[in-house]
Every structure is written in C-alpha cells, then in structure tokens.
Amino acid sequence: MKETGMIRRVDELGRIVLPIEMRRVLNINVKDALDISRDGDAIVLRKYTPNCIFCGGDKIAAELNGNNICVDCLEKLRNIKSE
Ligand SMILES: [Zn+2]
Numbered sequence: 726m727k728e729t730g731m732i733r734r735v736d737e738l739g740r741i742v743l744p745i746e747m748r749r750v751l752n753i754n755v756k757d758a759l760d761i762s763r764d765g766d767a768i769v770l771r772k773y774t775p776n777c778i779f780c781g782g783d784k785i786a787a788e789l790n791g792n793n794i795c796v797d798c799l800e801k802l803r804n805i806k807s808e
Pocket residue numbers: 777778779780781782794795796797798799
C-alpha cells in the first residue's frame with residue numbers, strides 16, 4: 726500500500742473528505758459510487774462501476790481492477806494488435 730501522508734479527520738456523521746488530488750488521479754467525480762471493503766485494519770475504497778467502463782453496456786463478461794468490461798468490448802480488446 727502506498728502511503729500518501731494525507732490525514733483527514735472523521736466528522737460527527739462518520740464522513741471524511743477525499744483529497745482532490747486523489748479524486749483527480751482516480752477519476753472519482755461527484756455522485757460516483759464507491760465500493761467500501763476492509764483489508765485487515767485498512768478501509769479500502771474502490772470506484773464502483775457496475776457497467777462496462779468503455780461503453781456503459783451491461784452484458785458484463787470480465788472484471789479487471791474493479792472495472793467491468795462487457796462482452797462486445799472484451800472481444801474488441803482481444804482483436805487489438807499490439808505493435
Ligand atoms: Zn463495453
């Protein structure tokens with residue numbers, strides 16, 4: 726896990742503010758959903774994208790690093806020729 730040195734205090738309702746730098750890097754925007762999980766004593770927040778990250782489709786065929794990929798986009802990725 727990468728330490729950032731960013732410290733935030735929890736408010737009365739249990740809320741924290743995610744640092745803007747972190748939101749920019751991870752492309753987290755207002756109203757985005759986050760999946761909350763626990764890893765030992767760490768809280769893990771991961772952007773929740775139930776639909777295909779490329780086209781928004783809902784016929785999900787695979788998941789990679791918390792991002793879903795639909796059947797059509799997965800097929801397109803398979804056909805990409807690397808140089
Ligand atoms: Zn797709």
